Amino acid sequence: MxxxxxxxxxxxxxxxxxxxxxxxxxxxxxxxxxxxxxxxxxxxxxxxxxxxxxxxxxxxxxxxxxxxxxxxxxxxxxxxxxxxxxxxxxxxxxxxxxxxxxxxxxxxxxxxxxxxxxxxxxxxxxxxxxxxxxxxxxxxPVPGGAPDPDYYDPARTDGVWATDWIRTLSDGSQLVRQSAQHHDGMSIRFDLQYRVLQGGRVAEDWAAGMRLHxxxxxxxxxxxxxxxxxxxxxxxxxxxxxxxxxxxxxxxxxxxxxxxx
Known part of the structure; x- marks a missing residue:
């Protein structure tokens, strides 16, 4: 995608x-x-x-x-x-x-x-x-605070998928993002999965990823x-x-x- x-x-x-x-x-x-x-x-x-x-x-x-x-x-x-x-x-x-x-x-x-x-x-x-x-x-880790950046969870086990959030788009459909993270030496890889829901059905889905150093x-x-x-x-x-x-x-x-x- x-x-x-x-x-x-x-x-x-x-x-x-x-x-x-x-x-x-x-x-x-x-x-x-x-x-x-x-x-x-x-x-x-x-x-x-x-x-x-x-x-x-x-x-x-x-x-x-x-x-x-x-x-x-x-x-x-x-x-x-x-x-x-x-x-x-x-x-x-x-x-x-x-x-x-x-x-x-x-x-x-x-x-x-x-x-x-x-x-x-x-x-x-x-x-x-x-x-x-x-x-x-x-x-x-941020003691007593939310993770920063908000898409990174230092407590999450590598490779474990989790739903990050469900948010409403301008047309009223819902966007769901799931992610998994993987530590690799001096970088962190993020696998991302997106789904657009309309009337409870999956209207579209795609995958993406990024690596941060x-x-x-x-x-x-x-x-x-x-x-x-x-x-x-x-x-x-x-x-x-x-x-x-x-x-x-x-x-x-x-x-x-x-x-x-």
Whole structure:
């Protein structure tokens, strides 16, 4: 099943909002131009657009870009929005931005060496004095809290299938997602099964999967793009410093006034 099919239900599947306040705080710190890569179906884009003078959204999947741009246009932001289809590892835009964002676990779809390429590609689009933010999951248990990311359960046995949720689509049908996870060294593979129910019957079903890679605190320094300094490394969206048991690994890089390390 092509990834474009998931794009049609992405806004129902991914409803995480824990990062929104943190991201809007970055946008509000003198960031009139923003690059978001990848954009998915516009979960963050729609929240950022009212506060950005210029927003460019990028994704490898054309349907994701189309859905995001259409949603932004419906909200009246079309004149300040640009959508591009591109591989984040090979991003080449003739633009520079005050803020570049690689949200949630997007970079972790790539192994760390390829993640370094994507980070450098995004950084090349940051204007002097601008910032680059990359948000990673540590896949550690959250004491007393819900798992983060919400599709990962550190207590689940590998290979055991479970129903994650049942959610209602815009046409009134129901989308059911089941998943199983498999730990494999420095990565976690997720097998996903989707079913669309109409009147209690299965109208459609498809399978998908993804592999997410673990990134370390040391990688943040080792992968630092040319001309950028590590400004901060947070362990969660409250701005706390990263520690060995933090649920997130959020790096902020800032570009100096001139090129060079």
């Amino acid at each position: 092509p990834y474009s099919r998931r794009a049609a239900v992405y806004d129902v599947e991914y409803t995480e909002e824990r990062d929104v306040g943190f991201i809007l705080g970055l946008v509000g710190q003198a960031a009139p131009s923003v690059l978001e890569v990848p954009c998915g179906a516009g979960r963050l884009s729609l929240r950022i657009a009212p506060y950005a003078g210029r927003l460019t959204v990028v994704d490898l999947e054309p349907e994701m870009v189309a859905r995001t741009v259409a949603a932004l246009e419906r909200e009246g932001h079309g004149g300040r929005i640009r959508g591009r289809v591109a591989d984040m590892r090979e991003l080449r835009l003739e633009e520079r931005f005050d803020l570049a964002l690689i949200p949630r676990e997007a970079l972790q779809l790539l192994p760390p060496e390829e993640g370094r390429q994507a980070l450098a590609a995004a950084a090349a689009h940051v204007a002097p004095g601008g910032r680059l933010a990359v948000d990673l999951a540590t896949f550690l 673990r990134y370390s605190r040391g990688w943040i320094d080792d992968a630092r793009p040319d001309g950028m300094a590590v400004e901060a490394v947070h362990g969660d969206y409250d701005g706390s410093d990263f520690t060995g048991d933090s649920p997130r690994l959020i790096a902020l890089y800032r570009r100096g006034p001139a090129a060079g390390r």
